[in-house]
Amino acid sequence: MTAKFLIHYGLHFIFPVCIAFLFFKNDWKKVSLIFIATMLVDVDHLLATPIFDANRCSINFHPLHTYYAIVIYFVGSFFTKTRVISFGLLLHMLADFVDCYL
Numbered sequence: 505m506t507a508k509f510l511i512h513y514g515l516h517f518i519f520p521v522c523i524a525f526l527f528f529k530n531d532w533k534k535v536s537l538i539f540i541a542t543m544l545v546d547v548d549h550l551l552a553t554p555i556f557d558a559n560r561c562s563i564n565f566h567p568l569h570t571y572y573a574i575v576i577y578f579v580g581s582f583f584t585k586t587r588v589i590s591f592g593l594l595l596h597m598l599a600d601f602v603d604c605y606l
């Protein structure tokens with residue numbers, strides 16, 4: 505296992521659970537599951553060839569990882585109904601963004 509792999513999956517799974525625990529004390533388990541469920545946004549990788557490329561930067565490459573999509577996630581984080589999902593998607597984008605510089 506490489507450091508890059510550990511950092512990537514740490515940011516995708518452990519970091520969101522920590523954020524949920526710190527900021528959503530009452531329903532941290534539910535929020536953690538929603539945050540981890542935002543991994544589904546990676547479904548847009550299916551449109552790419554190859555589907556997975558460890559050396560490719562997802563940000564601004566895949567449709568749901570573009571800056572336009574990120575703006576929508578950001579706006580969504582201001583509305584109660586979409587706040588948790590939008591925040592999870594932003595954490596996902598942060599994890600993918602960090603990945604581009606490792």
Ligand SMILES: [Zn+2]
Pocket residue numbers: 545546562569596600
């Ligand atoms: Zn992603």
